[in-house]
Amino acid sequence: MKIFLDRNKTLLPRVDKINLLARLLVLISICWLTFIDNSFEIEKNLFYILIGTFACQSLLFYIATINKFDIKLAYLSMIIYDLFFVPLVILNTGGIHSSYFLLFILTISVAAYVLTFYTSIIVIGLLSIGYILAISQTFDIEHMLNASLVFGFFWVFYFGLVYASEYLHRSESRMLKLLNTLNLRTSELEKYQAHLEMIYENSRVLASILDSDSIIAEVMHLMGKVLHYESYAIIFSDNKGNFLFRARYQNKKNSFHLKQIDKEYSELFDKACRQNNPLVIKDITNREDYQPMTKNSRSLMIVPMVAHDRVRGLLVAESSTAGYYNERDLQLLSAVSRSAALAFENSELHKKMEAMTVKDELTEAFNYRYFVQKLEEEKRRASRYQLPLSLIMVDIDWFKKLNDTYGHESGNMVLKELSRIIKKSIRDVDIFARYGGEEFAVILPQTPQVDANIIGERIRTNVERHTFMIEKGEKISLTVSVGLSSYPENGYSQEELVSLADKALYKAKGEGRNLVCIT
Structure with a gap:
């Protein structure tokens, strides 16, 4: 059976020190009445025993308050001691005529505060029995009313304390719950504020980044x-x-x-x-x-x-x-x-x-300077994150013959149209540049050689199937030769990638043109 109430966490003052102070006042009062006022008449040896044990019990309680052992055991021992101490004092100071039954108020108060309801009822019952035994030798019918009033006082005082204690306990529980909620919300707000401040600082960093x-x-x-x-x-x-x-x-x-x-x-x-x-x-x-x-x-x-x-x-x-x-x-x-x-x-x-300064005016592809810069950046990123990188070189077959036959204006029209076809054949992340004359280059980030070959074949096929419009509404067909190289398979520097892709391009031309070749 559970004996003690849970009072570990409380907003109210702990009664430990209050109780200890009250017991010291009782000790001083009894000594005063005995030695100074002479109104406490009791056999000296018994008096010294009672005062000695009372002082020892109070000292024991004090030791418990400084966390030397469980305070609950100290309270329990104090209540048990009082069940013997107070009746003995009443018995030896006049019985029914003694006013020391008021010492039971301290015991009742402690029982109501620290014990469960049914345990405290048992304590008050034992206390009543102790009082009856203490007054039994001096009790008569004339004192029935006084005894009844004392018993009534014990129980009314107890139930009043229980009600007040429970009310305060419920109020205290609600207050503690509210304080816990407020502490939690405050902690969350502080964490939220810290996150916002960090995000704000990093946002300032983001605002300055252009890459x-x-x-x-x-x-x-x-x-x-x-x-x-x-x-x-x-x-x-x-x-x-x-x-x-x-x-x-x-x-x-x-x-x-x-x-x-x-x-x-x-x-x-x-x-x-x-x-x-x-x-x-x-x-x-x-x-x-x-x-x-x-x-x-x-x-x-x-x-x-x-x-x-x-x-x-x-x-x-x-x-x-x-x-x-x-x-x-x-x-x-x-x-x-x-x-x-x-x-x-x-x-x-x-x-x-940047594009306004790095684009080729005729084809709207990136110019050579931008191509070199981006290839260096992509190669550096591929090395850092261990990502694949591929490069495609595209050259128009027999372009000089086209210029000689139809004129440079027709050649420019072909270059523009070819630029559009290549752009449609590659992905948004790919970088398309005019390498020089009728030669184009495509940087393929995060693309292994197998996938690059598919994209190169797509460019070749789309050009082969396309009909080009030139001056005077004439239509012609063209083909392109494609060479490609990949990192890390074909080279470790951007210069090696360009050199090997160029060699692959001339290999395609040497093997009959309209081909995709890999070094």
Whole structure:
């Protein structure tokens, strides 16, 4: 049976010291009445025994208050001691005529405060029995009323204390619950504020970055090191409506490889882009329209990166806990997405400004200077992240003969049309440049040799099937020779890649033209 109430956590003053002070006052009062006032008449040896044991018990209680042993045991021993001490004092100071029954008030108070209801009822019952035994020798009918009043006082005082104690305990519990909630909210607000400040500082960094790869790296850092997501990704869409992972963190590893997402798992991404609103899915366990990045993912958050009403991509976060993401998580990721969207927009504007100085005026392909710069950057990135890189060189077959036959203006028209065909044959991430004269180059980031060969064959086939319009409405057909090289298969420097792709191009010409060759 449970004996003690749970009073470990309390807003109210602990009664330990109050109780100890009250017992010391009782000890002093008894000594005063005995030695000074002489109104406490008791046999001296018994008096010394009672005072000695009372003092020892009080000392024992004091030792418990300084955490030397369990305070509950000290209270229990004190209550048991009082059940003997107080009746003995009453018995030896006049019985029914003694006023020392008031000492029971201290015992009743302690029992009501520290013991459970039924345990304290037993204590009050034993206390009543002790009082009856103490007054039995001096009791008569004339004192029936006085004895009844004392008994009534004991029980009324006890029930009053129990009611007041329970009321205070309930109020205290509500107050503690409220304080715990306030502490939790304060902690959450402080954490939220810290996150916002960190996001603000990183947003300032993002605003100064003009390179898209560096923006992606910084956003991934924010999602991982600041917001501490378990799995997360940056997703872009191409001009055909396909969604691709541009960067992702899963199974405790970063990946910057481009990976197309299957159409059947793109519905949520498409919805977030169309509605221009974030999505929070509490449980994705049984969803068939989404494929989690990790097997144990349960909840999902998708936030579009929007700048000037244009969706520039998506930020995705996953958690292994169902219903993990709340409104604050959404606000934090939205803050990151806005900063990222503006950074990507700035980067895009910067590229457009650069394009005005790096584009070939006739074909609108990048010029040679830009080609050299981008090839160096892509080669450096491929080496850093251990990614494949390929280079395609394209040359028009018999172009000099075309110029001599139809004139340079027709040749320019062919170059423009060929430029459009090549652009349609490659991906958005590929870099198309005019290498010189009738020769073009295509840099294929994150593309192994096998895939580069497919793209080169696509360019060759599309040119072969196309009918070119030249001056005076005449139509002609052309072919191109294509050479390609790849990192790391064919070389480790950009100079080697260019040299080997050029050799492959002349090999195609030497073997009959209208071919794709690899060194």
